[in-house]
Amino acid sequence: MEIKAPEKLAKGTLRIVPLGGLGEIGRNMTVFEINDQILIVDCGVLFPEETQPGVDLILPDFSYLEDKLDRIAGIVLTHGHEDHIGGVPYLLRLRQDIPILGSRLTLALVEAKLKEHRINPFTHTVKEGEIEQVGPYSLEFIAVNHSIPDSLAVLIRTEAGSVLGTGDFKMDQLPLDGRLTDLRAFARIGEAGLDLFMVDSTNADVPGFTPLESDIGPVIESVIAKTPGKVVVASFSSHVHRVQQVIDAAVANNRKVAFVGRSMVRNMGIAQELGFLKVPDKSIIEMRQIPDYPDNKVVLMSTGSQGEPMAVLSRLANREHQISIGEGDTVLMASSLIPGNENAVYKVIDGLTRIGANVVHKGNAKVHVSGHAAAGELLYCYNILKPKNVIPIHGEFRHLDANAALAIRTGVPKERVLVVEDGVVIDLKDGIAEVVGRVPCGMLYVDGKTVGKITEDDLKDRMILAAEGFISIFAVVDKDGKVVEGPEIRARAYAEDDHVFDDILPAISNALAEAQAGGMRDTYGLQQVIRRTVGNWVAKAHRRKPMIIPIVVSSKRGA
Template sequence: MVLTHGHEDHIGGVPYLLRERSDIPVVGSKLTLAFLEAKLKEHGIRPRTVRVREGDRRRFGPFDCEFVAVNHSIPDSLAVAIRTRAGMVLHTGDFKMDQFPLDDRITDLRAFARLGEEGVDLFLTDSTNAEVPGFTTSERELNPAIEQVMRTAPRRVIVSSFASHVHRIQQVLDAAHQHGRKVAFVGRSMVRNMGIARDLGYLKVPSGLVVSTKELEKLPDHKITLVCTGSQGEPMAALSRMANRDHMIRIGKGDTVLLASSLIPGNENAIYRVINGLTRFGAHVVHKGNAKVHVSGHASAGELVYCYNIVKPRNVMPVHGEWRHLRANADLAIRTGVDPDRVVIAEDGVVVDLVDGRASITGKVPAGNVYVDGM
């Protein structure tokens, strides 16, 4: 099993798979495996792992895998080229083409071009932003808005983000440090992941900046920044519990809450309930709808077209998106010259075969939700 990066939607299901098949080796980058191993420890699972980095080439059974650096909203993200007897498959993973990334690690387009010259028989591409024209904005363009919040907030600043969004949290730490605020992490997954990122050198933390929630009691409110989970309205996350008065941190008048992430389709009602709850207690809520506090971690249409023109794949299979995103991505591939008969749109469970240089749907296997007892 190859993991392209360490976001929850890509590693969160691994414990449940390994419960059934503990013999499966897990392949990933240093940060990805560190996040995963911490999660698996809570499940009492000791995985077989293989650490790789960009430029590595490893064989796993019949699959000859080469790993390529890509830029995303978390460090250490990888694309993977899989050479097989049937042909080469190139999977972008989640990616974008930020030319000024916070960690100076850009998507390796030279490797994409080299693989294209060798011949990519099937190109699996991130479809999340295929409907969005142009190029995705650089993460650095958020700095002014985040700094303004830190500078102008009269009391505490509470920032909610994904617990694996290392780049965004780095920006929050930098802005808090610049304006003389101390930072405390709130929420088990946030504390765990940021501790890992810091220990491995992916999160740069000035000495004395991060404190415990207990130490906050000694500080004036205007010197406090809290970084917590719950940006999607998850009922058990820290921010949702604050909005429901079910958390030790009590939101009050003059507090500023910054939702530093996207609004994922399907979560709208839960997020708005949290915003309304926080506002009811007197907080000022800053979010994507009223300030420039989020940019996507995914390639927009212009970047996808760029990749198609570089790689020149024989077949394309859009991945990572709803049907409308897959369709939009397929249309982009066709516009760059890919034969419409060689563009495959496949939903979960659909079997796609690559035979004699052509990808086609050949069947379907059972696939769907796996329900987990959370009690």
Template sequence: MKKKSKKNQIPALKDNAVRIVPLGGLEEVGRNCNVLEYQGHLVVVDCGVLFPEYDQPGVDQILPNIDYLKNRVDDIEAIVLTHGHEDHIGAVPYLLKMRKDIPVIGSQFTIALVEAKMQEHHIVPNTKVVAEGDVNKIGPFEFEFIAVSHSIPDALAVFVRTPEGNLLITGDFKMDQLPIDGRLTDLRAFAAAGEEGVDLLMMDSTNAEVPGFVASESDIAPVIDDVIGKATGQVMVATFASHVHRVQEIINAAAHHGRRVAFVGRSMVRNMDIAEDLGFLDVPDGVLIDMRDMNSIPENRRLYMATGSQGEPFAVVNRVANQSHQKISFGKGDTVLLASSLIPGNETSVYRMINNLIGLGVNVVSSRNARVHVSGHAAQGELLYAYNIIQPAYAMPIHGETRHLVASGSLALKTGVPQDNVIIARNGSVVDMVDGESKIVGQLDFHNIYVDGGSIGEITDSELQDRTTLAEEGFVAVIAVVDGQSRQIVSGPVIQGRAVAEDDSVFDAVLPDVTEALQDSLEKGDDTYGMQQAMRRSLGRWLGRKLRRSPLIVPKIVEV
């Protein structure tokens, strides 16, 4: 397999080369974004967000490295979206804030979700709806759209014809043979692309470590029906707000057992309204009820369809578990069904939520004790089929952590892709294709762009480290007043802490050392910064040695 290139050795793009730059989605599961370039023309394929981990406190979302496009926005021909999940569309508003008239191209359901999202950002997007089988000329590229099955309706792969070779970008997909909506992954179109020639295959790698085949979504319908049928009290089902197929199964089960369904949570209500309006969700008459009217029916006929399966602090399920929801309360005899996967990194919050629910006497059903979820991503068996059907000249796995990409690359080798033609790229890798041959030619200095409330890109990694330190180790301030002319200490130092020790009197033991360090710094003629650092070093050594703590230390010198 080809090795990664060193940073910041990026040659100019030659006139006879197509450049592919992943701005997210590699070495991680999220913020998928790939930029195609030829002779100054750019097309962005997907533009999603990554959700923060525990060591990124205060961060709402993490964007792809769209700073790469800041000085090139006028060269962008279009944003092409494979499907409507947040990790593929969530960053579109931030790219459109750079230039609002960039065409946004996607399937009917994907575009409907994008347009709803744009309303929150007060942007009227320039959208275009496409369907499987459509062929569109976008700048120097020709895009052919291919139907794929996934855990959201209307997902597409894209076969891209370029002057220097053909690319197939699968987006997220699986080979569900009995999909809820009857829409199969179009293997005939994959085969046709292979017959024409796929010079570079960029394929979903999320489940590349999982043996065999992913079960059909229809396989879990009887389990969900059984759980709802056996429930004696209220039922709440939590899943992703975009998983229309799962919601359809739940509505069918609710109708079968005479329950009324209320959608709870803004994103759930919005997405299901869109899905029903467009015909992707079939709701029998008399099943839906407004949440405000739920108390008018018996508890054993209530079913709440909600978000919050990942233990999000302010989501419906967690508020019910914490008994902080104003309108919904659950207890003994009620059932909560978590009909989704557990995203790595969310274990602590999810298990805390489950424990709280069980403590209330609620029966909790999840993928840990029942088959109530199947993945939306192809496992090894399906990926092998895809590699064999398509027979790419080069393979560049996408959408996955490093272990997923390497596992997918290993599958490509088994199907006959030469070892030198398997490209294990990373975020910011620069891949050039010339006459059908692809290779990594450089590496961008990739960085995270954090959304923190109204702040976009202003929070740095070092500031996040300070936040983490503050949360885990506490805060200590040390303040002193000095006479800049006489080089003497006028007042202090005074040390105050928060969440470090039970009482500030514990710092009395280190005051002589900090005072001596400050006096030495004064005598050496240090400036304000130097004096502050002298106090920080002295205090930091003592805290580590005596209290075994590494709090955030903020020194302050006031000169008079």
């Protein structure tokens, strides 16, 4: 059923518009609006897949906000992962003075990012237990445990009702930093009555409970202890807990640690400066110092765990990095596999294995645990909070559906559990959340310095060029449409010699002659004749669908 555009927002009603993160892992962003004031929770990026060649990042679709920028009261950031903060610089290009609220580490990470974009933001640091008033929104911040320190859930109170957004979270009972998800705060919120629960869905289809982060440390130490050569550990550049475990394991084995990769160096520097990363004296060396140490005395902490082509790990696998990896060395991939990155990651694993490295990953060793709550943890939350309405967030559709099923099993009425996608508009009023419409919500592509100018059609063209090749046909016609020069054919990335097109040249000339005899004179029409003729021939003779660019130029000859 097609959902129409929503009606004008009534006074005293809270409108919720997810612009990213529903039906996908990434670019999380939700817009709240009441009484002409807007609050944004998170603004992240999605990383491109193989079907999006040339794209650097994918942003939430900001078009819904373009005529509302002056009404944005603030941005709340739940934690410092790229899929929650990476889009902030691009949003602030539209209006730089939007206040940003977040924890100390989260703001430090986003401020470093904004500095690279030459944006000086207005930020306000918050912490768990605090309540802040932002326009008509009363915001209470709650500690949650995740794979990055200083993560927060946020309780949004308005005259229309209350909304608890978890951000990304889990319920590790022995967290490395001792910071538990505050279930007492959840219980208090449940006792007071919660109108809407917007909850992380990433592991909703995983039964039981997410394993403890502390279980990973001994595995990492064992891998390092058994490796006769260099050890390279690849992880997300913001996974402070994992980096801490690597540093501890390296020190225990009398090895030095070098951070490799710009984002890894930047983020770990920030984490260390703020006290979230504990680094023993003289345990860290710079990359240029690595040759000064024997291979069995160094551990490299790098980026590239998702197979990104320009990241350190891919360059090591392709032997394009100044550091060499080979026999006796171990590469430990200490991260989860984001859906869509499978082929790129396995390609890196194969490349590293081919050059002799021992590759340890989640598929063959317990070297990573998720940062997201599994089904058992989500059931606890539903039973504690007893929400009136639920919107599963942060996940692909199978995750959202699994989360919805958990909510229903705990007693939330089925009609009050809304599984929606990006752009669907929900209004909350008098304890009832309901879908009221849809707004345009697509992908916003970043390609170099270009933002938003790359379209789906452009990506299709790029895929055709990459997979099928390119054929150009040039011809000159006189004023009567008669061919006086050409046609000439050139092909690129077609895996065939140009002479294979000799057979089609007479057919092109005949097709142009027939079109001319029928009265066609304009060059555009003649170009379409060429395109059809060549396209049909290539499809039948070679079973290919290359990009075909016909060029017909009109000559003054015969005038």
